Amino acid sequence: MVQSAQFAHSLEGWFGFLPLWGWAAISAAIVIYFLALPFGGLATYVERKIAADMQDRIGPNRVGPLGILQFLADAIKMLGKEDFVPKGGDRFLFNLAPLFVVVGSCTAFAVLPLSKYLIGADVNIGVIFILAVTTLIAPGILLGAWASENKWSLLGGLRAASQIVSYEIPVALSILPVVLISGSLQMGQIVDQQGWTLFGENPATFHFWNAFHNPFAFFAMFILFIGGLAETNRIPFDLPEAESELVSGFNTEFSGMRFGLYALGEFCDVFVMSAMVAALYLGGWHIPFLDIEKLGFALPTALVAMVHLTVFMVKTLLVVFVVMWLRWTLPRLRVDQLMGMCWKGMLPIAFINVLGTAVWMWVFKGQSMMQLLAGHG
């Protein structure tokens, strides 16, 4: 894995370019695509496997050991399919739309804080960056649906777009408590502050995971998670592709690699959302109550980075697992329930969370519950 910051630094020599992070983001994004794409593939496999387990089936088991290479086989199948555009459809947009989705979700990987020493681009507007690029998904779906010249598709697309636009608001508001707590939009900084150690140095400067910083942040995490589910069109919010109503929703007319791109984008989006939950609220790379850099002896940076990466991935994948788990647990919502829940339920709660966190920060001078408990006033 190339240290992207260094990579960007070398670019600077060529272009003499200042904002360093701008390039860093783009370059890192290119690198991350190689992480994102396998993830997307693997995720389809994992999802099928989990589904099978839950339904007491075996699931994919033919290709490779335990069927683990199934996604490769699927990919090859997709690539081999006919390039098909529906009659009356808009070819240009039909081709363009899936790219929106993939670009939108994969670019976000650039700023995910995999480790203290392994962040694609630790830009100072990291959180906003993620929010910004993932908005590209909505037009992607909408345009693809329109270009299909299909009523079901269009309905699915409209549903998806309205759903994503609506849930964007509680999601953004649920990120705000973290911003209030850490005073930064930079992913690395946000994660770094969530450390907590029982040994060694005075932990007063850290405040444990943001989820446990105060009660409001705890609730905000759930709002973020639920909003993320809706934004990624996951069950129970999968109305845009509700097979019982709309055949397959916005991607009804898509086949082959275009369909693959939609699927890939969706899974990447799931990963990004899960990673956000993990990084913003669940301490990111931090091992609970232990800071491997403050054990009293120095570890090699590479090892630290690997441990961090492992921890972060474990947390993220746990969240992803919950997402998949929910798919087989909860029934789908109706449209009015969906919107009502967003505007009447989650939005007020998110507002209360923001206000509550602000009050908490003011009253307790920014200390977390753990700090208060530990008495490090």
Add this chain to the structure above:
Amino acid sequence: MFPILSVMTYIPLLGMIIILALPRNNPNLVRWVAVGVTAIPLALGVYLYLSFDRSTASMQFVEQFDWIKPFNIQYYMGIDGLSIPMVLLTVLLTFLCVIASWGIETGVKGYYAMFLFLETGMMGVFCALDFFLFFVFWEIMLLPMYFLIGIWGGKEKVYAAIKFFLYTLFGSVLMLLVMVGMYYYSEPHTFNLLQLAQGHMFVGKTVVLFGHQLPVDKLFWIGLFIGFAIKVPVWPFHTWLPWAHVEAPTAVSVILAGVLLKMGTYGILRMNYPILPEATLWAAEFMMVLGIINILYGAFCAMAQKDLKKLVAYSSVSHMGYVMVGMASFTTAGVNGAVLQMFNHGTSTAMLFLLVGVIYDRAHHRWIVKPDGSKGFGGIAAVVPVYTGIMAIALFASLGLPGLSGFISEALVFLGAFSNPRFQTYVVIGSLGILLGAAYLLWMFMRVFLGPLNEEYKDLKDMNFREVFTLMPLCALVIVLGVYPMPVLNLMGSTIEKLLTLFS
């Protein structure tokens, strides 16, 4: 530092928002929330009382920062010995009134929301040290009061509410003029009450009005005085009071008499005295005469009333006269007595109004003598002994029986006023008020409680636990302060010392 005064002021506002967000169909929830919300300022009030530094005359628990910078308007809160008794009275009475309002059945949400809003206004008035801020809170307070009387009041509620509103607004207008004038004439321009009180800023300055050159400080004094006098209420600005009291629901009457009236005298002591000392001395005799008129006029009118609540209302007029007399005496005992009387009248008149409310809840009228001349009540002491006992305590506290709080303050007022040779004649005339006070209250007591039982009321229920609970704290205060008033006198000593130094 923890902004305790702001918290006390705005917690009710927060409570109002919470209450407005509660479901409409669960009035008990609303009531309990209101109780909970008002309990917080009460608890903080206890903390204030305990941690208040009695040895200094300077402002305490100060919060000060710029609010509207270009006009030098500050958000300036703080309390001293003058305000803290009033603050304590406010939080206590509001808490009790919320409990006493349990019987309100219509528009519970709105009622309690307005009530909490009212508490915010009252707290703000007593804590504000910036004239502008003071004025804002003064006006804020007006609004919920208007609605509380106008919506939940009695038969002629609208008339009473509008009367109250217009009267007070008239005073507010004058106050606003004075406020602007003070800002204009002060150097540097400021609304800060403490700065205005430093140095005799307005002495010797004049303004030409209608072709006459008039001294500014006296004009200011008169303007402010009328503004506050309406709230006190000083004769002849008192006619809103019987209306408002009679038409308002019980708890609102309590607040009206217990807290709002005090704002007038508080304002005079807070503004007229320190800011315009020369003009105050100039008008001392005038204030004294008005005070005496208040005492006697209120007492005479009270004696003629047939409505129990109106009687109590006029007794308030009379009792606020004592405050005026004490203030105008410029003696240690007088001013101490006046401030103590503000507190004591708050407790005793609150008791009376609460008790009137209790009987009104049961009998649905309050006539001592019905308008057609027949007997309203009579001999009900036989069926409601607890009620009678508490009423007797309230009554005797109100008429200044030694051993209960009213006596201490009235005695101090008269001792003080008599110590000033200028006013001895007035005091001797005013002492008639003590006599009349006893007369109208005991006469009322006789006609309502004693004598043969009016058979119509033989099934009257005695007070329930909630009602006794609302009255017990006041009862205890009345007795304790009657025996040993220093807990309250201690609070204000230093401040009054500083205030009186201006006049000696």
Add this chain to the structure above:
Amino acid sequence: MNHLLSFSSSLQGYLAVGAILFALGIFCVLTRKNAIGILLGIELILNAAGINFVAFSKFRTGLIDGQIVALFIMLIAAAEAAVALAVILRFYRLKQTIDADEASILRN
């Protein structure tokens, strides 16, 4: 080429882009029959204004005030878009068309 590069990264480059966007926006507004098309033009115009503000903020003042104004422009644009689209939908329900020329009730 270098000339073009230095122009494009200077204030004048930004101003030029802003002016072009503005002109295109005006053109779009004036030529579209469709109300939504007019809206598109307006968005372009607003963006052009934002570019100018940001450009001056960077190249001349060195303060962030320009960016703040640009932010306000964005917010107003969002509000405007919402209201405009609501109006258009309403208009559509009324007239079954969104041709701007049809919106002439004011004439008489």
Add this chain to the structure above:
Amino acid sequence: MDLVLLLAEIFTVASAVIVAFHPNILYAAVFLLFAFCGVAVMFLFAGADFLAGAQIIIYVGGVTILILFAIMLTQWLYKIKLVDIRNKMLLPGVLAIGIGFFLYRALHQMALSLPKLTPEALDKFTATPKTALMGQALLGSYLLPFEAITILLLGALVGAVWLARPE
């Protein structure tokens, strides 16, 4: 890096041209989206990092979607042809060019009259993160406009909902 900026500008202008001239309103909307993205990149190069993020979130995530919605609700579903551009282009063209020209000229003159920043200052300005600064400015000297905008937004929201309500 100037190259990238130049590409972004060209991309922006090209997209804007398509917006103005493409007869299909939907395409115009899609290219408007691209133009927004290009402008965001320009913002980025002008040191407005936060603004760039906001540009994408608001325009791409909000305004464009709204416009697409509106188009689809009023055009496709009801079978109205999308191509709707006027033939009379001369007067608008002249006016547009004229106003663009004068605008550029006026701003250019204004730019000349203002003092230039040193290259160091320019770099420093570009490198400074703006989020915190903007936050302080919005809650400081720009508090009143900020509050006014919030009220405007609220009003717009309510108004829009009211206007678009079902009969």
Add this chain to the structure above:
Amino acid sequence: MAQQALLIALFPLIAFVIQSLIGKKLPRHGDFISVLAILGSLVVATPIFMKLITEGHVFDSFQVTWMSLRGAEAGRLNSAVTIVIGVLINNLTAIMLLMVTLCAFLIHLFSVGYMHGEERYHLFFAYISLFSAAMLGLVLSDNLLTFFICWELMGLCSYLLIGFYYKKPSAINASIKAFMTTRVGDTLFFMGIAGLYYIYGTSNFMSIYKAIELGTGHGVTILGYPALAFIGFMVLMGTIGKSAQFPLHVWLPDAMEGPTPVSALIHAATMVAAGVFLLIRMFPLLEAAHVVLPVVAYVGAITAFLAALIAIVQVDIKKVLAYSTISQLGYMVMGVGVGAFSAGFMHLITHACFKACLFLCSGSVIHSVHTQDMREMGGLKSKMPITFATMFIATLAISGVPGFSGFVSKDRILGGALAYSMEHQGHYLIPFLGFATAGITAFYMFRMIYMTFFGHARDEHKHHHAHEQPFTMTIPLMVLAALSFAIVFAGPTGIESIDHVMPVKWFDHALEGVQVEMGIAEHLSPEAEAVHHKAHGLALIISLAVAGLGIFLSSITYLKHLLSAEKFKRMAGPLYNLVWNKYFFDEFYLGIFIKKGLLNFNQMLATFDDKVVDRIFVDGWRDIAMVTKNVIGKFDDLVVDRLMVDGTADVMSGGGWVLRQFQTGKVQQYLVLTVMVIIVALFFANLGLK
């Protein structure tokens, strides 16, 4: 000693608290608590008295700060703002304490029997406990402020106890009358206290004595009067109210509506005597004020005489005693007024004992025959021997028969009065009224005894049921009767030979000590001594003579029926009418002053307030506003609106028609125009640029 003495007042206070809160739930409704409390007080008070007897003098005091007010002020004599209260034990206090606790204890005891089974039994004891506490507190007070507080509390208890039978309209009327009448005096008394604070800055007795001795405060005026005179008169007003002196005596007879023990304790022995006690406490001030004492004397004398006259015609046994009380109080006040304040004080003590005895006896009788009307009694002597004996002893005492306490004290007052009139020429009315009263007293008291106990039973039924009372009620009678013998006080009788026989003279020694403390020890010149001696001798003879005459007349009229009372009644005619109606004081006060005057005035003022101030001055503004509104509204409608506004509109609409031709309704056309204008503007703007 002084601290322990506080217990005396504290015991009954605690009893009051217990009784009022939980008395109803206690066994026997808690009467034992009150009795034990007052017994405790008696136990604490006795050693103090014994110390006085053995050592001849007690003095102790202690003070605590009650209120300390901070402030600053100018323009007054005393800026002291610390209110100090405390306890003062001196000879007067010691005697009063014993008297009050003893009487109160006996009366408590009596009440247990008398009030048995009454409704609100526990409250009765609560009230009289509070009363005892207040009275004892008053005695213990070393300053006028706490004195006043206790004074008022006694008033409250009096109010509550008179109105104890609160369902009886006459009782509640009497209670409110008593409270209000005394409060008239109280209010003025408080002005006096305020005056004291004004000139001395304190109301502590010892400080006042010292200040008067030093002469401070002379030359200060209040309301234009000399300050001391003002204060003296105000204090006198307090006494007049509390001790039921003319002209505020009207409440005391009505107060007999209360239970009889209350009448005995409050309205005979203690509370009403507190007024006299106040005069005695303040005697140095009265003396220093010069003008007050004669007024005091006249007030006392007139009261004594007028009340005695009324007593003759009363038929209610308690009313007779009530008027007798007023009369005797008049004696005391007169005694103080003529300077014989030790005699006055002695009469206070002796009167307390025998009058309490009389009241309790009457209570015993009433309890027995269930009526108060003497015309329905008669012949009870055999039925109630103990009651009769004790009452007879007390009657002898009040009538001034030698050998009984009343004779000693009354004689000394009369002697003092006579001496006073000899020294100050012209004041002959005082001794004259005094002697006359002495005769009348003997007359009506014996009339009462005869009507009650002698002769035949006038109401057989009631007579049949009459019976002697149980021991709890008779023992107090006997104790009080025993105290009615002169030997208890053993003061100088004015007869040298007797004085030598009984040399104890503790009372006089005690009073001399008090005079020294007050700084008014008498140093009579030999001539004055001679005058006094002569006067006392003369007074002895006259008083014996008039008392004998009174008893004689009473005996032949009511015992032997040689003279007809009815005939006298007819002969007296209008005079009888006047006396029977108590000189029409009640009618004057209630009918004219209150009903006609005060209430109408109130009604008028309230109407004025409602109809004139409120409706005209305040609501009048609304009418003015309405009229103004109408006028301006018309103007607005016709001139401003029609002519100016609508006219403008016409002009505008004409112009609008012209301009409307430009309006096509096509948005984009407008835009084209707008852009054109902008371009033109920009063009001109660019012209200015280089």
